[in-house]
Amino acid sequence: MDLALLAQHALNGAMLGVIYALVAVGFTLFFGVLDVIKFSHGDVVMLGAFTGLATSIGLSSAFGSVPPWIAVIVITLTAVAAMALVGALMAKFLVLPLHKAPTLNVLLITLMAGTVIRESVRLFYPQGSNPKPFPRLLPDGAVNLGRLTLRFDSAILLAIGVIAIVGVHLLITRTRLGLAIRAVAQDPETASAMGIPFQATVLATFALGSGLAALAGVVNGLYYSEVNFSMGLLLGAIGFSAAVIGGLGNVYGAILGGFIFAALQTIGAVALPIASAYKDVFAFGAVIALMAWKPAGLLAERSAERV
Amino acid sequence: MSTALLDATGLSVRFGGVRALDGLDLHVGEGEVIGLIGPNGSGKTTFFNTLTGFVFPADGRVTFAGEDITALPAREVAKRGIARTFQRLRLLLELSVFDNLMLGQHLSLDHGVWANIVARGGLRRSLEKQRETARALLRYFSDSLPDRLSEPAGSLTMIDRRRVEVCRALIRDPKLLLLDEPSAGMTPDETRELMQDLQSVKAERPALAVVLIEHDMEVIESVSHRCVVLDYGRKLCEGSYSEVSQDPAVRRAYLGVEDE
Structure with missing residues (x-):
């Protein structure tokens, strides 16, 4: 295989990796602050994508033709804000009331919530069971670097994703909210003794994770030019796997896990050229092998020392 | 009696059938150091x-600086100026020393999201100021700790962790400091050193009241103005160290000494 083709695959893999990382960070944040798995997360990705789609339709029916870059910004911000709100509401009314209950109950209730979201989109969005075209808002062109083709849209989406991931890193490490999230994740009791509001921190964490899910949904829609009501199932499974590979509770692990999963899919697609449809089978199989090798994940959350 | 800072009256706490506190009254004056002793x-x-809103009493009330704080949750109590340490150290070991200290003053931090985006210069200055405050406080307790602000708290020795925990409580400038057995896990020399360092902080903050739970009677004797002895959730007796240590009931219950 020549270098240009390899670079092309690496670029596509990086694109997928960014999407998966954005989804996985949500899983790991929720687990970090409340030790819960929120199984509706994939469907929030899908709802974010549909919110973006509906916003773009609303925009063009209200204002006629809108410059595409304004449309992209409005769509993204609307979807992110709407899902942040949805995430905070779900935390407030579904997850926090079950805080003292067994975590399995949270898993069940969010699984149900995810199904409700998915089926509602299928039933109530006009012809929701069909795949929907997502508007192509990013410039079409491409630059040829030797034999490597760099599409402008991929480059822009990659940049958006990387900026979001760096933004999350800065938020977690540099801000007051980030310190509160890290403190609540490690020891909620000590955090509240230090004056950190537990519930507000949890709500903000769920808003953050769900906003990132919406971003992943919109980026996914812009990249594939198509969304459908069941896209959240696979994205949710991948995001969850990525978070677990990296070590649940560790933000950097989730990002790493997202890129590893994308790399596995890409390798699967390249190594099995006659059967690239099996790339997910290959990638999930590799995840099973990874789990057997490192049951706690690659960057496991260090268990608190007891003194 | 000194000006009342904290007044607990008739506090009762039950865990199932056990009366953990049984009608306890305790008065803490401004600037007072009280030794709280009693069997396990x-x-x-x-x-x-x-007091700190982790457990809510079945009966009784707590007033702090004139305000009823009985039903306030932990973070509200913290806001009003009661800081504490824990018997089993509760530093967040994966966070840096500085981040742990910042937790102690989380309420007064101004580095929100917007400050990070639009006011980075001001943010850097305020962070540097906070680092300087942290270093100055740590310097009371150790010469080497101020240089280790960015290391994870988990990398420190036991005594340094204890010192950082005390600083985390002090950095918010509380009116009342509750120290839960600071000598646990430390050698007598280390304890004595910690107490001396604490005394020098106290010398500069005369209004700071301290309640200290301690098994080491020498420590109690050297630092406390007044001793309160608890037994079965009740106040067994109260007074100066010499009064308390001569009390026959205390000698029976706590020191395990039978009257001869």
Whole structure:
């Protein structure tokens, strides 16, 4: 295989990796602050994508033709804000009331919530069971670097994703909210003794994770030019796997896990050229092998020392 | 009696059938240092937990600086100026020393999201100021700690962790400091050193009141103005160290000494 083709695959893999990382960070944040798995997360990705789609339709029916870059910004911000709100509401009314209950109950209730979201989109969005075209808002062109083709849209989406991931890193490490999230994740009791509001921190964490899910949904829609009501199932499974590979509770692990999963899919697609449809089978199989090798994940959350 | 800072009256806490606190009255004046002693299970830590909003009493009330704080949750109590340490150290070991200290003053931090985006210069200055405050406080307790602000708290020795925890409580400039057995896990020399360092902080903050739970009677004798002895959630007696240590009931219950 020549270098240009390899670079092309690496670029596509990086694109997928960014999407998966954005989804996985949500899983790991929720687990970090409340030790819960929120199984509706994939469907929030899908709802974010549909919110973006509906916003773009609303925009063009209200204002006629809108410059595409304004449309992209409005769509993204609307979807992110709407899902942040949805995430905070779900935390407030579904997850926090079950805080003292067994975590399995949270898993069940969010699984149900995810199904409700998915089926509602299928039933109530006009012809929701069909795949929907997502508007192509990013410039079409491409630059040829030797034999490597760099599409402008991929480059822009990659940049958006990387900026979001760096933004999350800065938020977690540099801000007051980030310190509160890290403190609540490690020891909620000590955090509240230090004056950190537990519930507000949890709500903000769920808003953050769900906003990132919406971003992943919109980026996914812009990249594939198509969304459908069941896209959240696979994205949710991948995001969850990525978070677990990296070590649940560790933000950097989730990002790493997202890129590893994308790399596995890409390798699967390249190594099995006659059967690239099996790339997910290959990638999930590799995840099973990874789990057997490192049951706690690659960057496991260090268990608190007891003194 | 000195000006009342904290007044607990008739505090009762029950865990199932056990009376962890049974009608406890305690008065803490401004600037006072009180030694709280009693056998294991006598309700000392429960008393701290009740004051700081971790446990809510079945009966009785707590007023702090004239305000009823009985039903306030932990973070509200923290806001009003009661800081504490824990018997089993509760530093967040994966966070840096500086981040742990910042937790102690989380309420007064101004580095929100917007400050990070639009006011980075001001943010850097305020962070540097906070680092300087942290270093100055740590310097009371150790010469080497101020240089280790960015290391994870988990990398410190036991005594350094204890010192950082005390600084985390002090950095917010509390009116009342609750120390839950600071000598646990430390050698007598280390304890004595910690107490001396604490005394020098106290010398500069005369209004700071301290309640200290401690098993080491020498420590109690050297630092406390007044001793309160608990037994089965009740106040067994109260007074200066020499009064308390001569009390026959105390000698029976706590020191395990039979009257001859």
